[in-house]
Amino acid sequence: MVQRCLTTLSASERQALEVKISDYLLFRNEVDTFLSDHFSNLCTKKCYQNKLSACCSREGIITFFGDMVVNTLVSCNKEINALVEVLQKSNTGFKCIYLGNNGCMWRVKPIVCEMFLCEQAKKEVFMEKAWAEDAWEELKQRKKLYTWPDRPVLFDDLERYFMDAGYSSPLMYLHNSPGLLRVKQLGTSP
Ligand code: SF4
Known part of the structure; x- marks a missing residue:
């Protein structure tokens, strides 16, 4: 849907969208x-080489509509077509359908995946470098400036942009999820 909509935009409209996400891409x-x-x-060493990829083996991932827009804007058609293609296949394994032979098939993976670190990895790394834990906490706070709708945020804007163009998706959580609508209404932090 995003790919289809982008093809209808003029060069300047597309460029305006690219500018809109540029700060987020720097953050990423x-x-x-x-x-x-x-x-x-x-x-x-611990997870990918032994084919465990535990963080990509959970039963479901949360993908925001904003994730889709960002990834589609930075990917070529071939990359997006490959994602659409795997979605047509049934997933018989225990791993995320987007996990290809060379890792995640998304160019800019969903933010929930990007910011997920398993407890074991965090413990190992942060035990040695406590300052890195502070830096990680800061990045987690900054993530909210793009995704958490207690104030105007990019992911909300991107949904609105496509809604105004006549598109609708169940992944537009910032306009559909009762919990997030309440956050918007009250302006509350998580
Ligand atoms: S989208 Fe990518 S990073 Fe997220 S679970 Fe799937 S393969 Fe892993």
């Missing part, structure tokens, strides 16, 4: 750098 780069500096080695 910072998160990537943090994770690759502190967790990459551990997760690759």
Whole structure:
């Protein structure tokens, strides 16, 4: 749906959307750098190489509509088509359907996946580097500035943008979830 809508935009409209997400992409780069500096080695050795990929083996992931928009804006059609293609297949295994041979198939993976660290990994890393735990907490707070609707946030804007264009999706949680609507109404922090 996002891919279809993007093809109807003029170059300047698309560019305006790209500008809208640019700050968020910088944030995601910072998160990537943090994770690759502190967790990459551990997760690759302990989980990915032995094919466990436990964090991608949970029974369900939460994907926001904003995740879809961001990823579609930064991906080429071939990458998005590959995601659509795996969705047509039934998932007979215990792993997320988007987990390909080279890791996650999303170019900018869903924010919930990006910010998930298992307890064991956190314990191992943060025991040695307490300052890294502070940095991680700060990144988690910053995440909310894009996703948590106790104030105007990017993920809410992106849903509104597509709704105004006539699209609707059950993944538009910031406009559909009773809990998040209440947060919006009351302006409460989690
Ligand atoms: S979307 Fe990507 S990161 Fe998230 S669970 Fe699936 S494979 Fe893992």
